[in-house]
Amino acid sequence: MDDFVRNTLFKWGLAEWVEKFKDEEINAQSLYYxxxxxxxxxxxxxxPRVIFKNNLKRLKGKQEHAEAADVVQEEQSSNQGPTVFFQQCEQEHEEAADVVQVLPSTSSKGKRKSDLQAESLKCSPAAKRRCDSDTKILSEVKSIMKQIKDDINDKEELGAFIKNKISDLEIDKRELVGVFGRSGAGKSSLINAIIDEKNLLPTGSISACTSVVIKVEANTRSLKYEAEIEFIKKEEWHDELWSLKTYKKGDDDYRDMVKKLSALYGEEWRDKSPKNLIEPKYFKNIPEFLASKRKSLSCDTAQELSQKLRIYTKGGPKQEDGYTAPQWFWPLVKSVTVRVPHNELLQHVTLVDLPGNGDRNKSRNEMWKQIVVDCSTVWIVAEITRAASEVEAWEILKSAHGLIGNGGQCQQIHFICTKSDPADDRVPKNKEAKEEVMNEFQELSEQFSDKGFKVFTLSADEFLKRKRVKEDDNEIPKLQDFLQNLNDCHSETVNYVNGAYGILSLIEGARCSKAGVGKADDVCKVLEKNMREQLDQVKRAVDEAMKDFEQCLTEGVKNSKTSEEKLKFFLDRDQEPSFFKTLEAVVWKYGIHQTKKGEQINLNTVLASCLTDSIDEEFRKTFPNDVKGGSFNGVISRFSLDTKSLIQKYQDVKLQLIFLQTEEDKIKAKLNKIILKGKKIIYNSLTETIEKNMKKCYEDARKISGTDALKKMRKTIETHVSSNRNMYEDAKKTMMKKMNILMTIICKELEETMDHSIKHSLKASALSESLPDVSEHLETVQQHYSEVKRSQEGEMTSQ
Known part of the structure; x- marks a missing residue:
């Protein structure tokens, strides 16, 4: 059996038959016979047999047997091991959508999971049928478009244009679900239970919790359990080693650094200088760290991978189960990405186990922040017995509201109460816990909408042991359903088929156009006029938003005293015995610190609050995180060249106008992504500007020691703020500048994309001699297009 057959079976969703084909020695040549x-x-x-026969029939129709060897070579060249895959995975998820049936993953012993447990991962029969239908359609249409792309001559202008449009059809949908909670709250157990992998992430009350971000997603190219480990830079570790000299013994930062050093060096670090501790001999077991490369692990079972990962995630000097290691490398790790083979809940979803923020390491802290702003859903995990009073859980919500709200893209917040007691009266206890959490959440109503807030109660351990549970008792199946909906392939199918239908319409319209040059020019003039009018509406809406923001921010600058009063309230806590140590930690971490009790401190957001508070409401209306709501009061979603009415009037160019219709949909989807990314940058620029201004203040405060150090440190911060009130005006100007950049990008993308498409579609007949006949393909895709549109309309009606 060769790679071509193996990869082909994976693509067709028939991975469970790989061993059978291998036993029968089926290769690329014999496959065709x-x-x-x-x-x-x-x-x-x-x-599976019907799926195989249909796919094989299409494969035979597209390629002659003599081309099989070339196909084998092409497939092999695209499968060059996990290292290449890990480097390219974020751009190359298109193959995941080709899978039409998912093979259930295996247990840690390599055996098929029980039918009862596998059942828990399935969606409703109706949803499953629709998903199977969508994936089959998507696979067939992608196959058609690949063939068309291969047949197009890109040496001609129109051919190159069409090839680029086919390439642009590939859009990866990947949702980030951020999982927060204190160490020991049950995050790892929750993730293991949700994806039905009992032994994947290490669980238990392991003491040395680290700042390592752990991402869990699907492995779509292998049946192996794989992990990719990204290290911090060597220079960053060198700086951390030197920072030990600045800590006072007994302080939290000192104790944390000692844990890191003891994990990596044992007791040897105590009589060594930072220069000695960076010597290569200490890193001979992880040469990737010194070479600034990523380390890859590959195992047959989840349990085996979990054992190998221990030294890179957390631990030392001794695990609760007695596990020990000569070296623990977690102090050097920035993030770990774990990939699970063929888990349908992770096809388009990445679960991210996130530690608390405020890490001393700059790159780790920046990664944490970037992931948080990109999370579409946030899970806050707390033990059910203390959920409503769990300080750290609520501190996370309060401190991160800017990053997951206006400064992010979070649409839903789930508060997950873990370790639900399997007692007879559990249901009323669960209900009581939910009510307490909801009441606590009401106090945050100004920062978050309760529309996307839900509370779940569950026991991960019980779910994994009992296999089948009642959803009223244990709501893990509800969370699995939620992830299944995030993975829903319907929108991807609709978008791809819609775009393919437009491209094939353009090819066939250009090849068989009956319209004369004069008529094409007439249609172009109408379209260009419509575009100018629509662009004017977009510009007016954006201009109005900018004026509103400027007015709000001007008011915010005037109210800067409110931020300074909040800062003073924090600094006046000098009666607290441990406040001096807290303030020291804050200035050493450039204004950001998380205390051992879970309190999240960020002086930069405190100072920026006069500005963020002033625009929060207007910002939410202008840039809703649910892009379907429409940015700029829906002006982007309403953008239209009125091609529907033009089709009735200009039948000779109907196919070209259909292409322009689909181009409208694509550019609006693209702009929604640009706006979503841009609005994060715009909103977060307020705090970032304040942070830059405060940097020197924090560095000056670091130097203070001796008698009255606390008083002097407070005075330094207060003096800097009072003498640098222009930082609020600077933050306002920076945000407005970035807002103007976004407006320019929006208008430019709209105008250039649609203008380019109009010219190529309606002035292409003279360039279309070499275009292939796609009439049969167009008919097939048109039928699929009608089918998925009906399904989409039915779905919208039911909602």
Whole structure:
């Protein structure tokens, strides 16, 4: 059996039959000669057999047997091991959408999971049928477009244009779900239970919790359990080693650094200088760290991978189960990405186990922040017995509201109460816990909408042990359903088929156009006029938003005293015995610190609050995190060249106008992504500007020691703020500048994309001699287009 057959079976969603094909020695050449009787013997189940026969029929129709060797070579060149895959995975998720049936993952012993447990990962029968239908359609349409792309001559202008449009169809949908909570709250157990992998992430009350971000997603190219480990830079570790000299013994930062050093060096670090501790001999077991490369691990089972990952995530000097290691490398790790084979809940979703913020390491802290702003959903995890009073859980919400709200893209917040007691009266206890959490959440109503807030109660351990549970008792199945909906392939299918339908319409319209040059020019003039009018509406809406923001920010600058009063309230806590140590930690971490009790401190957001508070409401209306709501009061979603009415009037260029219709949909989807990314940059620029201004203040405060150090440190901060009130005006100007940049990008993208498409679609007949005949493909895709549109309209009606 060769790579071509193996990869082909994976693409068709038939991975469970790989061993059978291997046993029968089926290779690329013999694959093309299989008859019905042989296929029946190879694939004994009717469903997979039908899928295989249909895909094989299309494969034979597209390529002659003599091309098989070339295909093998192409497939092999795209499968060059995990290292290449890890480097390219964020751009190359298109193959995941080709899978039409997912093979259930295996247990840690390599055996199929029980039917009862596998059942818990399934969505409703109706949703499953729709998803299977969508994926089958998507696979067929992608196959058609690949063939068309291969047949197009890109040496001509129109051909190059069409090829680029086909390439642009590939859009990866990946949702980030951020999982927060204090160490020991049950985050790892929750993730293991949700994705039905009992032994994947290490669990238990392991003492040395680190700042390592752990991402969990699907492995779509292998049946292996794989991990990719990203290290901090060597220079960053060198700086951390030197920073030990600045700490006072007994302080939290000193104790944390000692844990790191003891984990990596044992007791040897105590009589060594930072220069000695960076010597290569200490890193001989992780040469990737010194070479600034990522380390890859590959295992057959989840349990095996979990064992290997221990030294890179947390631990030392001794685990609760007695596990020890000569060296623990977690102090050097920035993030770990774990990939699970063929887990349908992770196809388009990444679960991210996030530690608390305020890390001393700059790159780790920046990664944490970037992931948080990109999370579409946030899970706050707390033990059910203390959920409503869990300080750290609520501090996370309060401190991160800017990053997951206006400064991010979070649409839903789930508060997950873990370790639900399996007692007879559990249901009323669960209900009581939910009510307490909801009441606590009401106090945050100004920062968050309760529209996307839900509370879940569950026991991960019980779910994994009992296999089948009642949803009223244990709501893990509800969270699995939620992830299944995030993975819903319907929108991806609609977008791809819609775009493919437009491109094929353009090709066929250009090849068989009956319109004369004069008529094409007339249509162009109408379209260009419509575009100018629509662009004017967009510009007016953006201008109005900018004026509103400037007015709000001007008021915010005037109210800067409110921020300074909040700062004073923090600095006046000098009666607290440990406040001096807290303030020291704050200035050493440039204004950001998380205390051992879970309190999240960020002086930069405190000072910027006069500005963020002034625009929060207007910002939410202008840039809703739910992009379907429409940015700038829906002006982007309303953008239209009125191609529908033009089709009735200009039948000779109907196909070209259909292409322009689909181009409108694509550019609006693209702009929504640009706006979502841009609005994060715009909103967060307020705090970032304040942070830059405060940097020197923090550095000056670091130097203070001796008698009255606390008083002098407070005075330094207060004096800097009072003498630098122009930082609020600077923050306002920076935000407005970035807002203007976004406006320019929006208008430029709209105008250039649609103008380019108009000219190529309606002035292309003279350039279309070499275009292939796609009439049959167009008919097929048109049928699929009608089918997915009906399904989409039915879905919208039901909502």
């Amino acid at each position: 299989l008859d019905d009787r042989e296929i029946d013997n190879l694939i004994t189940k009717a469903g």
